[in-house]
Amino acid sequence: MKRFVGFVRKEFYHIFRDKRSLFILFGMPIAQILLFGFAITNEINNVNIAILDQANDVTSKEIINKIAASKHFSIVDIIQKESSIESIFKKGKVKAVLQFENNFGNNLIKEKQANVQVLTDATDPNMANTISNYISAILKKYQQELNKNTTIDYQIVPQSRMVYNAELKSVYMFVPGVMTVILMLVSAMMTSISITREKEQGTMEILLVSPLKPFQVIIGKVFPYIFLSVINAIVIVLLSIFVFNVPVNGSLFLLGIESVLFIITSLALGILISTISATQQTAMMISLMGLMLPTILLSGFIFPISSMPLPLQVISNIIPAKWFIIIVKGIMLKGIGIGFIFKETAILVLMTLLFIGISVKKYKIRLE
């Protein structure tokens, strides 16, 4: 035990003396969460839109006034014919076009139903989605006001259409994603680098010719990073709660336990990488290309898995991050308990055991 403590103390010396890495270690999560948070905010303000009012009656005018009055939109153009829609989008002047059908007001009164088309520029999918939701909300509110004084159920039906990216299906949930990426990066990359550094500097040679057992070396290596990663996870959750008001609907305790599980999964991956790479550079490349990219691209963090081609969907199952993102989304946003994420948790546990098993088997007690 004393040997182990001595080893861990040495690891902390390494970490705290490498000021640059330490800065990245703690600066990166904060920078990333702030960047993602502010760049991918769900708030929209003064978005330029255009109106194509084919009805040109009292009702449509009223709705247009309501929209113009909201702080979210500013109407910059009134267009006359449908064919101008495309060109106005292409110019990039507006993010959305609101199109009222012919006889909008009449339809609403006679047929009790009228249609509005909301066309959004989905080159920025997140924005498009938000705009569409905001406009629907305004229409709904107007509809409620209409229906308040009468027994007749008038309905305004907004028909949202995304242009340029029609299959957009999900919204970004950046907090779970960023958390996953950071934990993966810190845990896997840092451990693999720190183990390969011993090989590169030749100190592994002395460590091997010592009574230290392989598991003591490995646990000693990962122990400090569990500690650092937990701190990172806490920082990320605190930032998302207090800066971005992301709710934590589920149990914080469960979130903590699941995070530690994922950290251990990533550390196990880091050890695995270090057993197959001889230099720090190789370890870094494998971590970046082999872990970071799939974690960002295939985990559902940025691109929804359901819209991926089938082979990629299959591959995404072996990405630990995918399961962790489902867990974090579930706990933070849906507020679900362990019962609903049992499968995902079990998968992560199995993956961790597998990685550790392979690492122990591949760990070299000699030099070759």
Add this chain to the structure above:
Amino acid sequence: MGISVSNITKSYGKVTALSDISFDVKPGELFGLIGPDGAGKTTLFRILTTLLIADKGQATVAGYDVLKEYKSIRNSVGYMPGRFSLYQDLTVEENLNFFATIFGTTIEENYDLVKDIYVQIEPFKTRRAGKLSGGMKQKLALSCALIHKPKVLFLDEPTTGVDPVSRKEFWEMLKRLQKKDITILVSTPYMDEAALCDRIALIQDGKILQIDTPNAIVSHFPKPLYNISANDMYGLIESLTNYKHTYSIFPFGEFVHYTDKRDTMDIERLKTYLESQNLTDIHIEKTQPTIEDTFMELAK
């Protein structure tokens, strides 16, 4: 209880690093492996320190088999690799402390063993190991290899890249350590250091050329050896190379070491020959062969 090596063979792919090496190191002996770079010294060290597995042959260190009882060996030997292998970002004291701890001991417990060496670097104990000079690094590495009171000490080229004064000090330390019943296997490419060992093995291309005490090795030199000097070193070497009775020539500092093919040779006639080659200030005298001469002769 020292080291016993029998018929060790090791190759990396097609390159044979060691072929059929056998020797014994007695307990408490200071044994030198002398040979040029690439002779296989480091491979042998790694096999004996259980870091590599030999293709063929057996070896025991401190009575333990290198293959089956590798854990016991790792507990009871000190190893100083050829490359400086301490933690550069840890201070002198932290390094020593770390190695003491992982061997389950403390600096205080074995302080008397490393005292002679450690006092010299103690003034710098708060300095990072990476910022030490070459000589001090080696002293620290030796301290770290010694702190757990090993039975056998492996030093792979400990003085390579170290200044002459530190080298001398380093060997004096080894002599003192030997008196504390530590078996020492040391390798070096410097022939002058070989004379300081109890016994040496001359090794080249993975083969042992000869094993004996330094004196015996020198006395086995087969021919009378002459020191020759002249005003023009280059011209001298060229003239001797073209001399028909030349058996071997070997530049040695300001002299050329020369042996003759004949059993008896006439110094005056050689001098006349050299003078005919437009050389002046010619001195020829008989000299004692060194280990280097023996090595060059055996390596022929």
